[in-house]
Amino acid sequence: MANIHPPKQQDMKYLHLLAQSFPNISEASMEIINLQAILHLPKGTEHFLADIHGEYEAFQHILKNASGNIQRKVNELFGNTMRESDMKELCTLIYYPDQKLELIKAAEPNIIDWYRITLHLLVSVCRLVASKYTHSKVRKSLPHDFSYIIQELLHERTDDANKADYVNVIIDTIISTGRADDFIVAISNVIQRLSIDQLHILGDIYDRGPGAHIIMDTLSSYHSWDIQWGNHDILWMGALAGNRACQCNVIRLSLRYANLATLEEGYGINLVPLATFAMETYGDDPCEEFVPKIASADSARIDQKTSRLAALMHKAITIIQFKEEATIIKRNPAWNMSDRLLFNKIDYQKGTILLDGKEYELKSNSFPTIDPRHPDRLTPEEKQLMDKLNHSFQVSEKLHKHIRMLLQHGCMYAIYNNNLLFHASIPLNADGTLKEVEIAPDMKCSGKELLYNIGMMIRTAFQTDSSAEERTYATDYFLYLWCGPDSPLFDKSKMATFERYFIADKATHNEEKGNYFKLRDDEQIVDNIMDAFGVKGENRHIINGHVPVHVCNGENPVKANGKLMVIDGGFSQAYHKETGIAGYTLVYHSRGFVLVQHEPFTSTLDAIQKCTDIKSTTQIVEMSAHRMRVADTDIGRELSKQINDLQQLLYAYRHGYIKEAMSNK
Structure with missing residues (x-):
């Protein structure tokens, strides 16, 4: 209070408003005590993902296991008292409680004993992951049905002789009333929830994978997340906004990788008109350049007939895409993109194209819908098709x-806790x-x-x-x-x-590539970018994705002397061979940054039945000299301002500037 001075006249209106929430010295003081205590808790764990590209199973598993953080907590608690196989079973139960319970109940001869042991184990894990949060925050994350019971179990322990019987009776009663399964599901979800405080997605939820819509459904009920839009997210946003070139691109990319689930099943985009048009227009065309790229793991689900139809549709929408792009480019000459009007550079009789003064032979000269005099003009059939596809995007409620x-x-972009987040680049000279x-x-x-x-x-x-x-x-x-x-x-x-x-x-x-990609290993340039964005602090960083890191070629995701981290390691199956891994996640907890490198995820079914986890290796990127507290974060700085305001309010009460009132609680 030594630095608190009499309030200025212009501050009195704000203090009177604040007094409505804290009407007397007692309540203002209690809030200061509460906020000061919160400042000294360990900072919450932030989780960074990039370039998920529709790989929903791997995404969901990484959320469930918190990039291996839950497994580390289980090992920390039980590493000296449980077999490794039992710890794997416990972790799988936490990740997939509903499905795992069915398997266990079918195989376990003494389910009552199993319930009793498992409930105690789950409570211990939950107590550990909850320990860095206030009781209030933990309480808000609890399911209504079991809120009181979980609170009691988290705050009482069997090693307290006075409370051992109390805790054991709660556990036994959960079992005897037939609520054990429901309780296991509930507390497992709480463990998952408390293991990640904030999820940052650095773009590209969408693209070639099978389930971008499933990822979005998952996020719709996720407790706290943000996204810095990626180029593929922008493509889908443009498609909904009515940009027909974007609509063509999202369809083309889906056909290129033979993954139509997001389009058809997720958003109900009707591709039958495209299939009909493609068969009528390109039925005699081999379309060799347009055969879908299929990962070896998916080859069994795509037969020759399906692949052939996809190739026809792929070519049809690609030709329309180039025409739609040309229309927009011509409408916006200031973009200086006229060099991409390539249909104007083709000699349709010779089957060649002139680029930068050099003539190249085309791999295919089959363009039945192109009029060489007006190569960018849609045929009436193409226009009718695009009208139908545009309508399909516009009426998709789930896409909206x-x-x-x-x-x-x-x-x-976003700035969180001295970290500048964006998807791809900052244009540089x-x-x-x-x-x-x-x-x-x-x-x-x-x-x-x-x-x-x-x-x-x-x-x-x-x-x-x-x-x-x-x-x-x-x-x-x-x-x-x-x-x-x-x-x-x-x-x-x-x-x-x-x-x-x-x-x-x-x-x-x-x-x-642009200059950002050429220069991003230069520490001074990275510092200059952060200065321009107003990123403060000694331990500040840029974190982005977009360009896959080729680990198999020795490329390091940590650049600019540790100030820039590129966390696109190739979630998408299409990148696995190219990058040598199956993605990165970055974890920022109270002790520093940990980069987690993942191997390919087999399947959710394997994870449940065989207790397989994503094999991950961790790289310590940066450790803090002291354990970071809430006070070291953006939230902490905001709380400190609130404490200062409340101290001003106390001064106003004690010196008669504002009269105390009765409690409003």
Whole structure:
């Protein structure tokens, strides 16, 4: 209180408002005591994931095991008293309580004894993961049915002789009343919930995997998460906003990897019109370049007939995509993307294309829907097809719900606890300075302002009170974010989709990366970016994904002397061979950063039946000299401000500036 001074006149209105919540010295003092105590708790565990790409089973398992954190807690508690196989069984029960219980009850000869032992074990694990939180926070995370019972079990112990019988009777009564299964499910979910305090997703929930919609459903009930949008998320947002080039891209990518579950089962996008059009238009075309890329694990589910139809649909939507992109590029000449109007560069008689003054032979010259005089114009049949596909996107209630979630929980960047989070890049000049990018007529900006204004433009596309002109441009801009050279979600010289499909010479496939990717190992440049975004603190970092880290080639995900971490290790099966691993997660707990490198996840069924976990190795990235407390976090800094305000209120009460009132509680 020594630094508290008489309140200024302009502060009195705020203090009177604060007095409505804390009407007297007693209540204000109690809140100060409570907040001071919270500041000295260990900081909550933050969990960072990137580039999930629809791999919902691996994603859900990593949430359930908290990147191996639950297994570490179980080993810490029981490593000297339980067999390894028993600890694996306990962990699997925590991850998948409903399914595992069915297997155990079918095989366990003395289920009452098993219940009694297991309930005590689960309570011990729950007590450990809850120990870093206030009683109030733990209470809020408990299911209503068992809230009181779990609170009692967490706060009383059998090693207290006075309470041993009390605890044992609670356990026995749970069993005798037939609630053991329900209690196991409830407390297992609490353990999962308390093992991760905040989930950060650094973009790309969507793309080639089979279950992006399932991931979004999982997040809809998740306690605390945020997302920094990735280029594939933006593609789906653009598709819902009505950008037809984005709609074509999401369909093309799904067909490229023969994963239509998200489109058809998740969002009810009707692809029958596309299949009909493709068979009628390309039925005699071998479409060799468009045969789906199928991971070996999925080869059994795709027969030859299905693969053939997918190839036809794949080519049909790709040709339409290039036409739709051309329409948007022509409408926005300021983007300087006319070099991507490649249908204008084809000699349709010779079957060649002229790029940068050099002629290349096309792998296929079958373009039945292209009029060489107007190569970017849709045929009437293509236009009718796109009208149907656009309608299908617009009427998908679940897609509307999921994109609203991305808008509510997401943005282009975020700063949490001295860490700058974004998906891909910050546009830079060759000397490492921030590059000014024109994102709209008469609007040029860089760095933090660039990402903020892009985020606002994305929201404009969904705001009915925006003008038609503003919404049209904002909707078009999703395409630039997807493949524009100065897009912070792309940042390459070009997207060589056409070249990869139609030109054999791989030199044309090259997509030169922007300066951020070339310079991001330079500590000074990384520091300059963080300075520009206002990231403070000695232990500050940039964390992003987007570009898979090729571990098999010796690439290190930790760059710039530990100040930048790239955590895209290839969740998607399509990347496993390329990266040599199956993804990273980054864990930031009270003792520092741990990077967890994962091997491929077999299946949820294997995890339940065989107690297999994702095999993971951990790399200590940075350990704190002291155990970090809530006081060291953004929340802690906010709580400290609240404490200061309450101390001002106490001063006002004690010196007669404000009169005390009766408690309002």
